[in-house]
Amino acid sequence: MPAGGYIWSAEEGMRRLPGASGLAAPKAVNNDVIVGTHTCTGAGTVAHAAVWAAPDVAPALLPDPATGTATMANAVNAQGEITGWAEAPDGSRRALVWRPAPGSS
Numbered sequence: 203m204p205a206g207g208y209i210w211s212a213e214e215g216m217r218r219l220p221g222a223s224g225l226a227a228p229k230a231v232n233n234d235v236i237v238g239t240h241t242c243t244g245a246g247t248v249a250h251a252a253v254w255a256a257p258d259v260a261p262a263l264l265p266d267p268a269t270g271t272a273t274m275a276n277a278v279n280a281q282g283e284i285t286g287w288a289e290a291p292d293g294s295r296r297a298l299v300w301r302p303a304p305g306s307s
Contacts, residue, residue, distance in 0.1 A: 251275035
């Protein structure tokens with residue numbers, strides 16, 4: 203199989219996640235979303251935390267913090283809170299939490 207992220211279901215078997223002209227790297231799922239990292243395939247690009255609302259939908263990139271140069275999403279809970287990290291310009295990494303907007307589901 204080519205490199206990239208995959209999802210499996212009993213109904214449809216193994217399917218590649220869409221990468222939207224990049225490389226998908228899923229890390230976690232809950233009942234609503236898949237989270238992980240999306241990296242554009244062009245030279246000199248960086249990884250960004252991403253969410254797939256469904257296995258056949260292109261990823262939506264999560265917002266970067268003001269001082270972050272790369273981000274990664276590692277986990278998602280039942281409330282939709284996503285944890286991960288951001289890389290600072292000096293190369294250090296800081297823990298990060300993305301929370302759903304109030305009233306969103």
